[in-house]
Amino acid sequence: MEEARVYIESGILELFVLGQLNAQEQAEVESMAAKYPEVKQELEAIEIAMEQYALLHAVSPSEKLGEKIMSHISLDPATRITLPVSPLASEINNQQKIRTLRFALAACIALLAISVAALFSTRNALRTAKDQIAELSVNNQKYTSTVNYMRSENEDLRKIADMKSDPDWKAVKLAGTAMDPKASMMVYWHVSGKHVMMDNSKTVLPANDNIHQYQLWALVNGKPVDLGVFDVRKDHSKILVNMKDIAGAQTFAVTLEKKGGSPTPTLDKMIVAGNVSI
Amino acid sequence: MAPAKKISISEDELVSKLKSQDTTAVRTLYEMYSGALMGIISRIIPQTELAEDLLQETFVKIWHSAASYDSSKGRLFTWMMNIARNLSIDKVRSRDFRNAVKNQDIENNVDFIDSQKEITFNADLLGIKEMVNSLKPEYRTVLDMVYFKGYTHVEAAEELNLPLGTVKTRIRMAVGELRKYFN
Numbered sequence: 001m002e003e004a005r006v007y008i009e010s011g012i013l014e015l016f017v018l019g020q021l022n023a024q025e026q027a028e029v030e031s032m033a034a035k036y037p038e039v040k041q042e043l044e045a046i047e048i049a050m051e052q053y054a055l056l057h058a059v060s061p062s063e064k065l066g067e068k069i070m071s072h073i074s075l076d077p078a079t080r081i082t083l084p085v086s087p088l089a090s091e092i093n094n095q096q097k098i099r100t101l102r103f104a105l106a107a108c109i110a111l112l113a114i115s116v117a118a119l120f121s122t123r124n125a126l127r128t129a130k131d132q133i134a135e136l137s138v139n140n141q142k143y144t145s146t147v148n149y150m151r152s153e154n155e156d157l158r159k160i161a162d163m164k165s166d167p168d169w170k171a172v173k174l175a176g177t178a179m180d181p182k183a184s185m186m187v188y189w190h191v192s193g194k195h196v197m198m199d200n201s202k203t204v205l206p207a208n209d210n211i212h213q214y215q216l217w218a219l220v221n222g223k224p225v226d227l228g229v230f231d232v233r234k235d236h237s238k239i240l241v242n243m244k245d246i247a248g249a250q251t252f253a254v255t256l257e258k259k260g261g262s263p264t265p266t267l268d269k270m271i272v273a274g275n276v277s278i
Numbered sequence: 279m280a281p282a283k284k285i286s287i288s289e290d291e292l293v294s295k296l297k298s299q300d301t302t303a304v305r306t307l308y309e310m311y312s313g314a315l316m317g318i319i320s321r322i323i324p325q326t327e328l329a330e331d332l333l334q335e336t337f338v339k340i341w342h343s344a345a346s347y348d349s350s351k352g353r354l355f356t357w358m359m360n361i362a363r364n365l366s367i368d369k370v371r372s373r374d375f376r377n378a379v380k381n382q383d384i385e386n387n388v389d390f391i392d393s394q395k396e397i398t399f400n401a402d403l404l405g406i407k408e409m410v411n412s413l414k415p416e417y418r419t420v421l422d423m424v425y426f427k428g429y430t431h432v433e434a435a436e437e438l439n440l441p442l443g444t445v446k447t448r449i450r451m452a453v454g455e456l457r458k459y460f461n
Contacts, residue, residue: 011450017352018424018449019360020431030351047353049456050425051314054359057426058313059320061330066308069337073304 004036013039017046149237156239160188160199168192172252174274180206185272187216187243187252194245196227200236205271207232208256214271215261218249225249229261251275289354296344304341311355312337315362321426322366323375332369336362367428412459417452420445 007013015021016029033040163169168191176183186202189195198216208214208231216227227243253273255265287306295303315336320329339361347357369375420438423429429437435445 011446014450014453015431015446017356017453018431019363020424034350044353045457046453047356049453049460050359051353051355052460053425053456054314054317054355055311057317057321059317060313061316061333062326065330065333066305066312069308069334070301070305072334072338073341074301 004032004038007032007036007039008042013043013046017043017050153239159240163188166190170276172274172276174252174254174272176272177270179269179271183272185254185274187274188240189246189249189252189276194247196243196246197240198230198243199239200241201239203232203236205232205254207234211259212256213259213261214254215257215265216243217253217255217265218246219251219253220246220248221250224253224265226261226263227252229257229259249276290349293347293349293354296340297347299341299344304337307340307354307358308337311358314355315358318359318362318426319366321422322363322370322428328369328375329366332362332365335365339365363428370428413452413455417448417455420448421452421456424449 012021012025012029016026021029029039029043033043163171170189170191172187172189174185174187182204183206184202184204186199188197188199196216196218205214213229213231215229217224218227219225225246227246230241230243251273253265253270255262255267256269256271257266292303292306296307312333316329316333319332319336320326323329323332336358340358343361347354420431420434420440423434423437424431431445431449432442434440435442438445440448
């Protein structure tokens with residue numbers, strides 16, 4: 001109570017109403033007014049007195065001014081805003097929002113562009129990778145087949161080399177006949193085991209077409225025995241080709257027959273022949 | 279002009295209309311207070327045309343800033359009067375105003391001396407004469423300088439060559455006499 005009375009008598013409330021205080025002092029008066037009803041009451045009394053004093057000193061503006069101000073305010077776009085918000089503030093707010101949204105939109109577009117670019121470059125990289133994988137797998141297959149080929153070739157070559165230490169293996173060289181004097185061929189025959197193999201690496205025969213095949217024959221006591229058919233291609237896949245077994249052959253010969261072979265040799269189509277040396 | 283027009287609307291109602299941007303609130307405020315506000319503005323800026331421009335500016339600002347008015351912190355008139363006075367003081371201190379009225383300085387000084395001699399705008403009105411008689415001249419000079427002339431109380435103390443404490447006391451005494459008079 002005492003504090004309120006002293007405060008009132010200090011004269012600060014009059015200065016407050018007259019707009020003479022700085023922001024800090026104003027806040028102090030406001031908080032005192034909120035705390036002490038008598039301070040609030042005193043403030044209001046001062047305000048009313050000053051209001052009366054101002055009214056007593058009133059000066060009439062010119063008559064048209066009222067209408068001018070009213071039309072100015074009615075034309076103001078703020079009239080349409082019914083919310084108790086300062087229209088200027090909300091307008092500024094909207095402009096700021098629009099500006100912010102524009103920035104956001106620009107940022108989104110930029111991000112989208114970057115994403116699309118990234119997607120494209122990723123797709124290209126993926127395609128390149130796929131191509132490389134395909135190429136590598138083709139290469140891999142090639143190497144595998146090469147390795148397989150070399151392994152079998154190596155095996156065959158070892159077999160041929162081993163033949164020399166086995167006297168039962170006979171190497172029979174077949175020479176070209178009148179049909180093709182340049183032709184030649186090598187056949188290996190195991191006398192006791194009856195195995196017959198032809199050596200592709202030493203075969204010099206013209207490549208056969210699709211409707212004909214070469215047929216190997218053995219002459220056993222003057223009679224021709226079928227040992228199977230084979231093809232001659234530019235690139236053979238194996239060195240040694242197994243043919244049918246035979247015992248007691250004296251001569252080997254090859255004729256060109258229709259595809260699949262014939263039961264008896266067509267003698268005028270005999271291209272190579274060779275006798276077994278004893 | 280009558281000191282106050284009687285309009286049957288409560289201040290609370292007027293404030294809520296103003297805050298909801300009802301233009302009729304401005305019309306009512308204009309009818310009630312344009313004279314009082316013009317009185318304050320025209321004592322700081324004597325040129326009628328400029329003073330009326332400022333009165334318009336004052337009402338436009340009242341209209342736009344209605345949301346910022348807090349009735350718990352003071353009466354509506356006090357708030358409006360401060361808007362009018364601040365706009366007027368800003369105008370007086372602006373460069374273009376100083377240049378425009380440079381040649382009228384002498385006239386203004388005469389006007390100020392007149393007010394010290396208690397010859398004011400509405401001195402012919404009965405109300406003022408009565409009131410003037412009830413208010414000691416030394417109180418009134420200080421109060422009018424601060425309330426009507428745009429002086430700060432510190433400036434008034436310097437101008438009148440008085441201690442700041444004396445100025446504060448005189449302001450309080452003047453307001454006290456006004457309260458007695460109006461009651």
